Amino acid sequence: MDGNYALTEYLGAFIDEMVASGVKHAVISPGSRSTPLALLMAEHPTLKTWINIDERSAGFFALGIAKSTQSPVALLCTSGTAAANYFPAIVEATYSRVPLIVLTADRPHELREVGAPQAINQIDMYGSYSKWFVEMAIPENTPALLNYAKTVAARAVATSDSAPAGVVHLNFPLREPLVPNFNHVTWSKGDSVKKVITNKEEKISASVIELLQEVNQYEKGIIVCGPQDQEGFPKAVTELAEVLGYPILADPLSQLRSGKHAKENVVECYDAILKCSAAFEALKPDVVIRLGAMPVSKVLTQLISASEARYHLVVDENLGFRDPTLKATHFLHYDEVVFCKEAATHVIAKRKAKQYLQQWIKANEIARPILQSHVSDFHFEGDVVRRLTSTMKPHMCLFIGNSMPIRDVDSFYFLDEKNIRILANRGANGIDGIISTALGASIEGKRLVLLVGDITFYHDLNGLLASKLHNLPITIVVVNNNGGGIFSFLPQAKEEKHFELLFGTPMDLDFEKVVNMYGGRFKRVQSWSEYEDQLLESYEANQLTVIEVPTASRDENVKLHRNLWNEVTKELQNLF
Template sequence: MLSSANRNMLWASIFVDELARAGLRAAVIAPGSRSTPLAFAFAANRQITVHSLLDERSAAFFALGIGLHSGRAAALLCTSGTAAANFLPAIMEANHARVPMLVLTADRPPEARASGANQTVDQVKLYGDQVRWFQEVALPEANPSDLMLRYLRSMADRAVALAMGTPAGAVHLNFPFRKPLEPTIVDGDVPNDPAGSGVQSAHEPQLRISSGAQSPRVEQVRAVAEALHSAQRPVIVCGPRCGGAGFADAVQRLAVQLRVPLLADALSGVRFADRPAGAVEVVFGLYENYAGSAVLPQPDLVLRFGAPPISAALERLLDGSSALQLLVSESGTYEDPVHRLGALYQCDAAELCALVSAELVSRSMRVATGWTAQWAGCEARAATVIAAEFASDAVEGSVVATVGAAQPEGVPLFIASSLPVRHLDQFAAPRATLMPVYCNRGASGIDGTISSALGVAASSGQRITLVLGDLAFYHDLNALLALRRCGLQAIIVVLNNNGGGIFRRLPVAKFEPTFTDLFVTPHGLEFSGAAALFGLHYQLIVEIREFKAAFHAALAGYENQLIEVQTDSAAHEVARQRIIAALRPAG
């Protein structure tokens, strides 16, 4: 139902009505005055679920989480001033991770700008090149013409389509409003019969914008097929953000058919996935521990999908290899930090795998005898060495590996950037059942981690498991309020190593006391008080071996859980180096 109290309410109602017609189904709103017309419009629209978060930075990452899970843009709304600036970190992540988001900032009218008016900043193109599109929306006017109503509706349709285009990302619309902002009736401000304002159809959007995946061209299929056919030691590398629906199955079937190693990143959607017949024998995940070992010959072809892999060892292998490297990217984005690519193919990745498979089905491959078996042997050896080291109770990564193995099928896991995602990538073995994994791995910040995870929970309707470090938890504590406000459920596992443990991997670790004071930054916190403040059931784990039972008990329960695992990052790094030394013998 369109609100017709005044020009602002009508303008906002028509815009939100068109967003719903265009398929938008979620809005995340931070409280504020100047955004009142749009807030009322979202609240009145029955097709859009509204989430109210008190902090703008948290709200932005919550909207990011919705986009991560659903692949659809959520609207994100705030008032004018510094409120809008707090959206920037999440918008940057959306840009780099190609996550759809519709950013709506309310603003003062033009006459208030550059005049010293309160809470007025320059919001025009506030986010620069981090957004896919920016528009300053026209001021609402009395009795708007049909032209202006068509303009407004087409603006909504274009914004949604561009946010979810290729590549996806944030779109920013800036809405100036004059007072009154609330639904006060203003005589003569709106048409006598506004019910059908600008509507050309009862339910359809005014402007249909359709786009689809780009099917592989014949020459792309033939080029990839010929490269694979000619190679003796090919590998398939699936990095983060690999492909859409059907990709995991298609790429595994290709690897099985060709009998080539498939190296599956923890964020690829392939490592923790259902397995077609034979795929268990060719999908590998523990390669961070042995890639580059002298016992493995260099590959002579690398077929990459998705973003650069998390694994530092694999990146070094790719950097040092003279093999032809091909990248298949649905967005066409150049992602090759070592600049070794020989070709970049923009097309639908799942379809390409299927077509290459068909192209090669009747051709004899030249893959060297025992090539995949060599990788399988290294993978098995890694599993044995890691299991033995886990028994020492010093490896922080065993907590993440336990979660990766025990997480129920189909239930989402959110893993924080920095150390936790590296632990997952290094220590979590492939599993043959689906575990959706989400991470802010675009710009790879640790801020907004809890908020993003709860956005995934809101979109999925499931209880999410979140694993993060102590600093990421500290950064985003206020997001825990959304558990109660939005009716969400979560198991939160905090790896508390008392500071920035990841820096122990860097050469700067040798330079004390500056290293401890300015990089590790020990804080001495434990988080039982946070659990009490936000109503979470709390458990403290001081022996890593006790975590498995605690996590299984949490999975069996129904409460929101906070499990704090206190670890020693120095001891973990020593144990990690022992694993690597055992699995990467010098040639």
């Protein structure tokens, strides 16, 4: 049979099985060698395809979709450097445990290493950042090869989505002709031919229950919840905290600061509290129970490192060992929700003193109103967060850029019941691809606000095209301090001779022209009332809206932050 038919049936079988196994979205970067895969994806009746021209942006856009939907997303490009441009998003997906299935088209074997155009070595090119790599067979439509294509597709979906979720890379060597014959492809009705069933433990062992009973003898325990986005987690962990009588130190990405769950034991101002040396010493725990990735707060990590805790439990379903403090005494590989529910059910609550818990709660009550107090100066970056979160409506989504925005959200996002979902790229903690990731996360329809600094915004300006191409309305708040604000908080800020050149990096760019080019609305605000009005207006607009907040000089911003922290420290002196 004609090779074109073989190509069609082979790739059609692969795509159909991939969709039947659970892939609902595919992000495609245009190219020639990937033509048959792209056309067959677009032709599939139930697969939603998204075009993103810039491969780096496309990789992060797919990451955002997978992060938001919590399901694998396919990512397709042509041969050559196109595949290399996916690398930053692949690194982030690996470290943040997001399922991606990367499909790279390639030259056939006879055109490799002979000077053919757009031919580079794509064999296992992502190395250890890929959970599984397959050099696919040259397309044939024999029963054995069609069965092979379906088997790889089903296994790829299952592998990418199994704990720990991550990246699968499939490399497709394809010979011309590259245009498929649609008369020779048959789509199934959604039933997977290859079943992959994963067994998940729904009970904790008797030895773990015994361990928790030992842990429960100690009064001075903390539950540290880092980035975690799992249905049912807030309710489960707060119920466990009630049984143990421990405070929960809740990172903003833990989803514990916003929602209807109980919050009596939830402490959100720990970063400011622990900057008080007396509090830091007094609050060193005997027990640490960690769930989720490492928290944003550096001083909280320092507390964990400095504490000689008798028990330090890291709960992680993904067979991971996320413990940069190197202080963990036990790694418990359970689903976090299952662990919390089981522990709350089986561990017998002890009548022990709760002085330690009350110290945390009282300190939080002292710190919160200070951190909530408005600074008179319009340009304070902390107020950008406080006023943003106060205007957000229930069930919206807040996506946060790295560097200063995530740290300001950690300091200035306070407990509420709005059920705001908070997302960020905290796997590798980079500033690249943030706009694209946020736009990918916005496809489910809930209004999304992206908070970024000016350097992060600049880094992914190409990502704005996805908003225009796919009609994805989004509000982007750009905190513009004309440079890298976070470096002003670091020791190198004292090296004044070279600081601005190497770290401050002022750009003096007018972003309005770029936003207009992508069909968005741009507003540079000059007061807090104007800022809040523009936010509320943007939530109702069916278009990209970029609100730029010009802030104080970077040095002045550091002073404003430290003034608040010093005030918290002053008020805590009497408590410790």
